[in-house]
Amino acid sequence: MASEWCIGIIGGSGLYNIEGLEDEQWIAIDTPWGEPSDEILCGRIGDVKVRFLPRHGRGHPISPTELNSRANVDALKRAGCTDILAISAVGSLREEIEPGRFAVVEQFIDRTVKRESTYFTSGLVTHVSMADPVCPRLSEMAAKAISACRGKVAVGATYIAIEGPQFSSRAESRLYRQWGADVIGMTAMPEAKLAREAELPYALIGMATDYDCWRVDENGVGEAVNVAQVIAQMEANGELARETVAKFISSLPKKRKASQIDTALDDAVITAPDEHDPELLAKLGAIAGRLLGED
Numbered sequence: 001m002a003s004e005w006c007i008g009i010i011g012g013s014g015l016y017n018i019e020g021l022e023d024e025q026w027i028a029i030d031t032p033w034g035e036p037s038d039e040i041l042c043g044r045i046g047d048v049k050v051r052f053l054p055r056h057g058r059g060h061p062i063s064p065t066e067l068n069s070r071a072n073v074d075a076l077k078r079a080g081c082t083d084i085l086a087i088s089a090v091g092s093l094r095e096e097i098e099p100g101r102f103a104v105v106e107q108f109i110d111r112t113v114k115r116e117s118t119y120f121t122s123g124l125v126t127h128v129s130m131a132d133p134v135c136p137r138l139s140e141m142a143a144k145a146i147s148a149c150r151g152k153v154a155v156g157a158t159y160i161a162i163e164g165p166q167f168s169s170r171a172e173s174r175l176y177r178q179w180g181a182d183v184i185g186m187t188a189m190p191e192a193k194l195a196r197e198a199e200l201p202y203a204l205i206g207m208a209t210d211y212d213c214w215r216v217d218e219n220g221v222g223e224a225v226n227v228a229q230v231i232a233q234m235e236a237n238g239e240l241a242r243e244t245v246a247k248f249i250s251s252l253p254k255k256r257k258a259s260q261i262d263t264a265l266d267d268a269v270i271t272a273p274d275e276h277d278p279e280l281l282a283k284l285g286a287i288a289g290r291l292l293g294e295d
């Protein structure tokens with residue numbers, strides 16, 4: 001297992017570039033799942049290799065529903081990533097997660113319906129555990145990095161992923177609060193599931209940009225989220241996000257210890273070897289090469 005860190009950063013809305021990389025170069029990576037959102041910015045900070053992918057592409061041309069998360073995660077793995085730190089703009093479903101606060105996500109509710117959400121289709125049926133969908137080690141380091149940059153942090157957040165691109169109705173927003181969701185977004189699912197299938201430890205920082213639409217003011221008037229408000233708050237969050245990423249990377253321990261997630265596919269495949277589909281196996285070189293003996 002890799003003992004050197006290679007950190008994949010997935011930048012969400014408002015985070016289309018990162019600064020301070022040495023030897024930086026945008027590199028196009030082909031995958032058997034189609035095109036990733038953009039080229040990957042490859043470089044390093046000190047001894048740590050960094051691979052940055054803007055989730056929606058530079059200039060934000062790609063909608064949440066049309067993100068090719070399979071290609072994105074596969075491309076990051078091909079680029080050598082050992083771990084992924086993802087950043088997202090999120091709506092807050094809790095009074096105490098005010099716009100500007102960064103929420104480190106611990107759990108997900110997946111309400112997306114139109115997306116390819118697995119690499120393991122018929123011919124290599126595989127069931128990984130999503131009981132603990134994020135990497136606790138990365139999440140703890142992310143929370144410390146936010147605090148070290150004097151950011152306000154909330155830990156242990158539950159993220160609900162909606163299909164979008166429309167924001168939620170008030171009834172949905174209130175329902176999601178009853179379900180125990182703390183923040184809402186449109187992108188981290190199936191990204192987190194695919195990262196787990198790719199045996200990549202994954203953590204998510206949600207940058208609260210708005211209160212979605214569940215809240216009413218003192219006059220009983222409901223607020224509604226709009227893109228202008230989200231963009232203004234994203235811009236206000238941008239500097240802290242960049243500082244947090246730099247701090248997170250510079251604070252990593254020198255050597256990377258193995259994580260249980262590095263072997264998430266062990267014992268997860270159920271299809272008998274003589275039923276394996278060779279075409280599917282050929283596509284899985286980057287994702288499951290370790291298991292399939294192609295490393």
Ligand SMILES: CSC[C@H]1O[C@H](OP(=O)(O)O)[C@H](O)[C@@H]1O
Pocket residue numbers: 011012013014055056064087088089090164185186187188227230
């Ligand atoms: C511009 S608000 C809605 C948009 O922002 C979030 O994207 P990301 O998670 O990539 O930061 C949200 O999920 C929507 O896609």
Ligand SMILES: Nc1ncnc2[nH]cnc12
Pocket residue numbers: 089090091092162167168184185186209210211212213225230
């Ligand atoms: N209120 C909201 N709903 C869904 N995605 C979002 N991204 C940022 N704010 C959001």
